[in-house]
Amino acid sequence: MSTFSLERVACDRMLGLAVRGRLADSLLMRANTARPHLSAAFLATKDDPYPAYAELRARGPLTRAELGQWLVTGHGAVSALLRDGRLESRMPAEYTRLTLGDSPGVDFLHRIVLTRTPPEHTRLRRFIGRALGTPVVRRLHDRIAAATDALLEPALDRGRLDVVTELAVPLPVGVVCDLIGIPTGDRPAVLTRVTALAKVFDAANLSPADLADINTALPWLHDYFGDLLAVRRAGSGGPTLTEMYWEESASDRLAVADFVDNMLFLFHAGFETTMGLVSNGVAALLNNPEQLGRLRADPALVPSAVEEFLRYDAPIQNVIRVARKPVEVAGQKIRAGRTVLLLLGAANRDEEVFADAERLDVGRDPNPHLGFGGGLHHCVGTALARLMAVVVFERLVDRVTVLGPAAPAVRRRHASLRSYDHLPLAVAAR
Template identity: 50%
Template sequence: MELPRFSLDDAALLRDPYPAYRGLRAAGPLCRGGPAQWVVTRYDEVARLLKDRRLGRAFPVEFQEMSVGAGPAVDFLRRIVIDRDPPDHTRLRRLLTKALPPTTVRTLDGPIGDLVDELLTAAEERGSFDAVTDLAQPLPVLVMSTLLGIPHGDRAEVMRRSLDVAKAFAVFLPESERAAAHEGVRWLREYLRDLLRSRLAAPGDDLLSAIALSRDDEHRPLTEEEAVDNALFLYYAGFETTTNLIATGCHALLQHPAEQRRLRADRTLMPTAIEEFLRWDAPIHTTTRLTLEPVEVGGRTIRANRVVVLLLASANFDERQFPDPERLDLARRPNAHLSFGGGVHHCLGAMLARVEGAAVFGRLLDRPGHLEPAGEAEWRPSAAGFRFPYCAFRSIPVARTD
């Protein structure tokens, strides 16, 4: 039987891909993608493959050049922790986790909440605010810039260049976008290399100093290239997921006023609310793997050296796993969504995203007034058409009413 086909460059999927996901799941757990590419749609299969060591993340250089074109972005992708397999991945992840341990992340809720209040106060003086441009975009950048010790005067340019670097993570980047991705990597590498060398000469208490001084179990440091590229990756990972979580969470509250009132009345729901925002519209809809040996999915064998696209957002709506999945339920339990991936490549920024999300929605609801749409949300056309790896929203106007 011929399998359905799913195209990541279908611009029609940008605003609402969930009906398409539903149709794919109904047809089976597997469908065709591009050349030598398979797409997995159902929860059980996606969850299993995320942990299957027969699939890796270290793609051949030829695949990455096909995706983004030859240039600096390719060796950047080949050096960062997310695109390395054990034992290289294990070493890099351990060093990066040492530099930013969970105990440090847990202490950030108060300072992050203060930043949220500053941003909201400045924005709401105008009578309304934009959940994307006034909050979802600037807050995670401020947090990561502070953690890395990026000087205030440089932060706007670093952010702008990082948005270009984000393009390198697309499954396929159009020719018109490739030069910007490579230039973004080149510029930020030079910038972070200079900053890293200054930290080695005079360490501070920031994350970049910790990365520069970190040592593995055999007391070996990261090479300069590893330190620079993985610091850049941490900066990107630290704002991309959280930006999307804040934007999609705000949009969900605006579209579901009863759930907004429920959360305002019962703040003990905040932890489950954050998880439901993550499930309801995953910050990143897909993740990719490379088969290292043959793997069976849905009664078919996927040969070695094939690209497997795992549709995280589709898995999060699988009727076999989540009762009434198309209903936003801020008290949903259990909620084993797959928005942060799984296995050895579980998202490095997951805890930080949760801490920032709780601070944002807590401070938003601390203020008087019900949040309502102040206009139509504006969707952002991505370079690849699909909702990866960019925030799906360009603007979400918000007003408060009594």
């Protein structure tokens, strides 16, 4: 890929900040505009991006954005491209250096499973799958249920629950820390640094202070996980990923840097997706009380409700790909080197696939949503996120009466991830 193409890739991702000041409420330009000022990063930060997604879908499954970027909105096209080997998730080193500068975050992004290709991708997923595969996750049900109850008890006693900070974050953080093998006393410090590191995934909104946070957090985390690996070596053969690491033969064992960066990615992804799924789902039920009534009348609907929350207000709104080879979609050719934004949030409201797509339906069946992406790079924590969400909503439906908002909700602003920073509710025990 030429340097010019790489600069265009970087500009595409950074476009969110530059374009915001000149976007009108309607994010679509006239049909004959050759280079519309569209930014998927900006769309994802809106309180309600779905009307704009509907406008984009009305123009067809593929929309040209500024600087040659393509936005894909139709369910069929997004689903197909998620599985198309001509698109890759791995970003060139020049792209990340244009957005992150000379930062340790550059190497981090190029080591994680999200951006790797086979055979490295296969090795990493196999290793992570030992802790996050469906058979292992199913055995966590009782532990997750007990942890959920323990988090709800004090909230019910005081009559107030912040769904995000008191439930949707501490629950997955505790579970993922158990899986990795992070001692309880170390978890607050690790979470603080992982939260700072996570800013690397929002390049469109990075400030100099954010970049400084990344540059400080990552070396600390590498030192911490290196020490943790050394300590856990004495307990080789145990159930945690840091102990499983030493079970690998010397020839098969991941490099320490690869292991550490992927544990950091797993830590982040483990709570990020669940936080969005739970908080968005609770907000959807608050806005659709008749659907909450259906769940109370028939709790067996909770698993299908979780799938509907993933469709209706997906925690992952878009994923970025780069075309390795030319790809044709709906008669339009995407040239090699172009960035392609697959808008999962838009695809999940496609009326050609989902009847009454704008309506929340906790019993929707079938529900072929793309809330966790798809293809080679589908979310590694899918089974765990689903289980945690099912347990949480079973408990909320069974044990909690929502009396109303305790304070205004605070929507999180992120270029690709959709959730809340705070969702405070007045609650009582049922």
